[in-house]
Amino acid sequence: MAYGLQDVITLRQMQQDYGAADQQKRIEQQKLDAMLGLCEIISCRRQALLHYFGDSLDEPCGNCDNCLTPPDTWEATVAAQKALSCVYRTEQRFGVTYLVDVLLGKRNERISRFGHDSLSTFGIGTELTASEWKALFRQLIASGFLSVDMEGHGGIKLTANAKPILRGEQSLTLRKPSKPARRSSKGASAAKGHGVLWEALRQHRKGLADAQGVPAYVIFNDATLAELVEQKPQTLQALGTISGIGARKLEDYGEGFLAVVLAHPDEPAASAPVGSSALESAALLRQGLTPEQVAEQRGLVANTVYRHLSDAIQGSELALEEVVNLDPATLAQIRAAFEQFPGQGLKVVFEALEGRIDYPVLHCVRASMAAKG
Numbered sequence: 001m002a003y004g005l006q007d008v009i010t011l012r013q014m015q016q017d018y019g020a021a022d023q024q025k026r027i028e029q030q031k032l033d034a035m036l037g038l039c040e041i042i043s044c045r046r047q048a049l050l051h052y053f054g055d056s057l058d059e060p061c062g063n064c065d066n067c068l069t070p071p072d073t074w075e076a077t078v079a080a081q082k083a084l085s086c087v088y089r090t091e092q093r094f095g096v097t098y099l100v101d102v103l104l105g106k107r108n109e110r111i112s113r114f115g116h117d118s119l120s121t122f123g124i125g126t127e128l129t130a131s132e133w134k135a136l137f138r139q140l141i142a143s144g145f146l147s148v149d150m151e152g153h154g155g156i157k158l159t160a161n162a163k164p165i166l167r168g169e170q171s172l173t174l175r176k177p178s179k180p181a182r183r184s185s186k187g188a189s190a191a192k193g194h195g196v197l198w199e200a201l202r203q204h205r206k207g208l209a210d211a212q213g214v215p216a217y218v219i220f221n222d223a224t225l226a227e228l229v230e231q232k233p234q235t236l237q238a239l240g241t242i243s244g245i246g247a248r249k250l251e252d253y254g255e256g257f258l259a260v261v262l263a264h265p266d267e268p269a270a271s272a273p274v275g276s277s278a279l280e281s282a283a284l285l286r287q288g289l290t291p292e293q294v295a296e297q298r299g300l301v302a303n304t305v306y307r308h309l310s311d312a313i314q315g316s317e318l319a320l321e322e323v324v325n326l327d328p329a330t331l332a333q334i335r336a337a338f339e340q341f342p343g344q345g346l347k348v349v350f351e352a353l354e355g356r357i358d359y360p361v362l363h364c365v366r367a368s369m370a371a372k373g
């Protein structure tokens with residue numbers, strides 16, 4: 001029963017995009033509403049399910065997850081009133097990210113342009129965090145108090161069910177959201193066998209989507225991210241050959257995603273032998289060629305050669321000084337940065353050093369730190 005706001009919006013959109021006749025759409029809509037509502041209920045699920053099919057069960061079943069482990073709940077009426085009223089005051093045109101920013105009283109260009117920093121709901125929600133508000137919006141959508149207007153670019157609208165809550169005629173008890181960590185750790189990495197790069201690409205996409213107030217798939221869909229993980233394009237040009245990345249998106253997002261890919265080179269297992277191609281690059285370097293010349297001679301891109309060389313460094317086939325020319329102070333700075341952010345990928349270190357050190361050099365230094373001895 002773990003799902004996110006994006007899942008709800010995607011399901012709603014799939015259902016609306018389906019191209020079925022209106023009658024069929026309404027039926028699908030009702031089924032989806034029932035399913036999402038079932039996710040959120042805090043009482044016996046079996047009772048609710050039987051009720052949905054026109055049957056009944058007098059006592060809670062005692063066997064479903066809610067009966068066996070009653071969910072943690074909280075009194076959400078006031079928070080729901082704030083959320084619903086914020087939707088109303090911003091005229092039911094905005095997505096969740098924007099609404100949460102208004103509730104938290106964030107001042108940004110968009111909010112001041114619409115004058116929403118002078119609303120009564122601006123900044124009234126500081127008692128919850130952004131992710132808690134997002135979870136609440138998800139629950140309000142799933143429980144049918146809010147709907148997502150797909151034709152209106154995903155703006156959140158009030159439904160008729162919202163009125164009694166806003167008027168204080170109905171109280172609302174909701175299940176406490178499960179810890180976000182549970183979802184992210186269970187997320188794509190473990191379930192789909194993707195790794196660190198996959199998560200990093202998703203994070204980058206999320207940042208862009210949040211900044212623009214659009215769903216993540218509007219930036220790139222999962223298939224495109226999966227292809228990025230598989231192909232690991234090393235240049236903008238190569239990035240542009242990935243399906244789902246047209247000229248416009250390449251221009252808007254290309255460099256950012258490329259930086260993420262370049263920041264996550266393959267990380268060979270410590271015991272893996274250095275590949276023969278890497279050894280060949282190392283041998284040419286030993287003959288006095290620069291990495292760029294090695295790349296040219298072998299018809300490879302420079303990044304691939306640097307990857308070879310860092311593999312060779314990690315496998316103690318090359319010394320760091322044979323590959324990069326760094327003065328001791330700079331080298332010490334880079335090492336300190338890696339030690340400050342252990343296991344966090346190159347981008348963090350790249351940024352910590354204010355972009356002064358190129359990624360290939362960082363790869364090599366990291367490889368030398370991982371090398372034995």
Ligand SMILES: [Zn+2]
Pocket residue numbers: 043044045046047060061062063064065066067
């Ligand atoms: Zn039950």
